[in-house]
Amino acid sequence: MGLSKLDVLYRRLLLTKLFIQGWGRPEDLKRIFEFRKVIGDRERCKDLVPKDYPVYIEKKEDHFDCQIHNGFFISPLEQLVPGILPPEAVKARFQFIIPKKWQKNKPVCIHLAGTGDHFFWRRRTLMARPMIKEAGMASVLLENPYYGYRKPKDQLRSSLKNVSDLFVMGGALILESAVLLHWLEREGYWPLGMTGISMGGYMASLAVTNWPKPIPLIPCLSWSTASSVFTKGVLSKAVNWRELEKQYAINSVYEDEILHLLEYCGADSFKMGQDFVKNSSGSLDSLDHLLEGFAVRHYPQHPKTFSPAVGEESRWHGMEVGTKKLTLLNGRHCLDTVPRTRQECAKRKESRSQSPLQRESLSFMKGVMDECTHMANFSLPVDPSMIIVVQAKEDAYVPRTGVLSLQQIWPGCEVRYLDGGHISAYLFKQNRFRQAIYDAFDIFLRKYSNFR
Numbered sequence: 431m432g433l434s435k436l437d438v439l440y441r442r443l444l445l446t447k448l449f450i451q452g453w454g455r456p457e458d459l460k461r462i463f464e465f466r467k468v469i470g471d472r473e474r475c476k477d478l479v480p481k482d483y484p485v486y487i488e489k490k491e492d493h494f495d496c497q498i499h500n501g502f503f504i505s506p507l508e509q510l511v512p513g514i515l516p517p518e519a520v521k522a523r524f525q526f527i528i529p530k531k532w533q534k535n536k537p538v539c540i541h542l543a544g545t546g547d548h549f550f551w552r553r554r555t556l557m558a559r560p561m562i563k564e565a566g567m568a569s570v571l572l573e574n575p576y577y578g579y580r581k582p583k584d585q586l587r588s589s590l591k592n593v594s595d596l597f598v599m600g601g602a603l604i605l606e607s608a609v610l611l612h613w614l615e616r617e618g619y620w621p622l623g624m625t626g627i628s629m630g631g632y633m634a635s636l637a638v639t640n641w642p643k644p645i646p647l648i649p650c651l652s653w654s655t656a657s658s659v660f661t662k663g664v665l666s667k668a669v670n671w672r673e674l675e676k677q678y679a680i681n682s683v684y685e686d687e688i689l690h691l692l693e694y695c696g697a698d699s700f701k702m703g704q705d706f707v708k709n710s711s712g713s714l715d716s717l718d719h720l721l722e723g724f725a726v727r728h729y730p731q732h733p734k735t736f737s738p739a740v741g742e743e744s745r746w747h748g749m750e751v752g753t754k755k756l757t758l759l760n761g762r763h764c765l766d767t768v769p770r771t772r773q774e775c776a777k778r779k780e781s782r783s784q785s786p787l788q789r790e791s792l793s794f795m796k797g798v799m800d801e802c803t804h805m806a807n808f809s810l811p812v813d814p815s816m817i818i819v820v821q822a823k824e825d826a827y828v829p830r831t832g833v834l835s836l837q838q839i840w841p842g843c844e845v846r847y848l849d850g851g852h853i854s855a856y857l858f859k860q861n862r863f864r865q866a867i868y869d870a871f872d873i874f875l876r877k878y879s880n881f882r
Contacts (some may be wrong), residue, residue, distance in 0.1 A: 436849020437826035441664040446589045448660075454594025454678040456688060458514060459798070461598045463691040465511050466802055469604050472640050472809035479506050479608040487526075496562050499526040504773060505575070506605040507598070514598055516518070516582040519575035522606045525550045526570050527558040533566030536619045537871055539612055539646075540570045542603060542637070544628035544856075546588040549578040556860050557625075565868050568619070570610055574633070575602045593674070593795070597657070597802040600636055611645075621874050624678040625867055627651050627856060628827070644813035644878055646870035650820040650863045651828060651852055654806070654836050657799035658829040661792055666825060675791040684794060692801045701760045765881035768857075806838045816874055817843035818866045820855075 469475045489500040507513055507520045539561070541553045550571045558569035573580055576599055577592060580643065590596055607624065614622055623646030626634035631652030638647040659665055678684050801807065810819060819836050821828075838844055848862060850856050855862075 431830075432823040432824055432852065433826040434822070435855050437824070437851040438664055439826075441667065446587060447670050448589055448665065449591065449593050450589065450670045450675045451591040452670070453684065453798075454592030456681065456683045458598075460596050460599065460691060461514060462594060463513055463688070463798075463801060465601060465806070466597070467641060469601060470808045471579050472642060475640055478510060479605055479612065481612045483609045483612060485609065485613040495559060496530060497528045499528065499636045499721070500524075501526060501838075505602050505604075506609060507602040508604070513599070513604060514576060519580040519602070520581050520582070522572065522575075522602075524570055524572045524610065525554065526568065527554060527562065528568045529562045529566050535621065536568070537565075537621050537623070538568040538570060538614050538619045539623045539625055539648075539867055539871075540572060540586070540634070540839050542572060542607070542608060542624070542626035542630035543574045543577060544626065544630040544651075547577065547627075547630065547850060548575075548581070548588070548773050549573065550874045557864065560860075561864055561867070564864065567867070567871070571616070572603070572606060572610060574630075584649040594796065597798075600633060600802060603633045604637050606791050607634075611641060612704065621646065621878075622866065623647065623871055625650065625863070627654075627863065627876065628852070634654055635807060636803070638811050638817075639805065639808035642812065642876065643814055644865070644881065645811070647811065647817045648820065648863070648867045649817075649869050650722055650866070651822060651825065651855055652819075653821065653828050653830050654804065654834050654839055655800055656803035657796045658831075658833050659798050659827060660799055662829045663827050664831070670796075671788070671791065674786050674795065678791045678794060685790075687801050689794070689797065692797050692840065708770070708857070714867060734787040791808050804834075805836065806834060811840060812875075814840040814842040815877070816868045816870060818873075819843060819845040820863055820866050821845060821847050822851050822855040822859075823847050823849055824870075825855075 469478075472647045481504065482508070485501060485503045487499050487501045491498040491500075500523070502521050502523045505515060505520055508520045540841075541557055543553065547553060550573065552613055553569070553571045558571060561567045576582065576585060576595055577588065586589060591601075611622055624634040624638055625648040626632070627650045629652070634647060635652065638645055660669055784837030817836075817840055821830070836847075837845060846862075847865060848859050850859075
């Protein structure tokens with residue numbers, strides 16, 4: 431299946447850059463990676479957020495179809511990792527969209543925001559209000575750190591200044607989701623579930639790995655890790671690689687100290703990343719062949735890499751599969767594309783001229799992204815059969831090749847595929863996202879009707 435030309439073209443129309451200030455302070459990265467080891471283990475972090483954590487409703491609005499409650503609380507991350515959040519993001523804000531009359535039970539779904547989804551109006555209009563009309567289901571819309579009211583004053587729109595900001599956002603949302611789930615339980619709402627689109631789907635998935643009970647999860651247009659998003663997807667073109675390479679070259683702490691903090695998906699991703707960037711037809715710009723007819727230069731393409739279970743013995747094995755070579759490298763499967771044409775061979779030769787600094791920076795990015803966003807680095811959700819994943823077949827924002835699938839990480843989950851790419855699914859398939867939410871809640875009710 432090819433990649434969506436609409437996804438590629440849409441991204442090219444946006445001029446904003448990501449991570450314009452670089453990786454973030456090394457000391458912040460160290461604190462984040464150490465804290466990731468805690469929140470990656472449900473047993474270790476189950477008591478981090480008290481069940482009676484204070485939540486406040488400051489305003490109630492009555493509308494023709496629903497009630498809207500505006501609330502806030504202090505992010506637990508500020509207490510657990512002091513100073514890691516920007517001051518503007520310490521207060522977590524949310525809207526609670528409630529039907530005027532409940533149909534059956536009091537179901538509530540928490541929606542986490544996708545990239546660029548500031549404030550609440552988009553989720554309220556496209557998801558929450560239709561869900562009240564269609565299913566009588568309430569919604570909680572939590573505002574992400576770095577977005578809307580929680581956006582730092584010196585941040586341009588949705589452009590996170592540092593790579594570390596994305597990891598801080600994820601850690602905060604895991605804890606903040608737990609605050610809301612505890613609060614909703616105290617208030618008597620049930621059943622509870624979580625969803626999100628694009629980045630919101632990643633964040634909702636991370637939050638559910640830490641919840642100690644079965645819960646419906648519906649991640650839409652997201653996958654098992656964000657590393658492919660920023661190293662192979664169309665968003666890789668928006669990354670400020672020049673600044674990242676410069677900082678990586680100047681400050682030895684990234685290689686000498688931070689690299690050693692990366693665990694299973696992280697450190698191994700860095701090592702195999704060095705190999706596949708070095709030996710493949712790989713560069714960031716594997717998507718340019720889609721832009722024939724547009725004024726774009728052409729680059730070679732990454733190979734595909736797969737990670738098997740932990741603990742496999744380190745060894746080399748190779749076998750030919752059609753025109754591809756399946757290799758086991760240091761306990762990791764690598765699906766290496768064998769060049770079939772003179773043009774592909776030329777592209778591989780061109781990629782080898784990439785500087786060692788570019789290769790190492792790309793590998794380090796893959797490593798740190800996998801460390802903090804790879805679902806295999808977090809606990810298995812209590813009941814993966816409560817999970818319905820909705821993906822776009824031609825998604826150029828969230829490449830699925832070369833990474834573990836969610837079915838491998840969460841055995842028993844369901845994956846539904848939509849025709850088209852990321853942008854067309856977001857614009858025209860919101861009803862499919864909502865249907866997946868209703869179906870996941872129905873599965874939960876059939877299995878856990880007496881579980882409250």
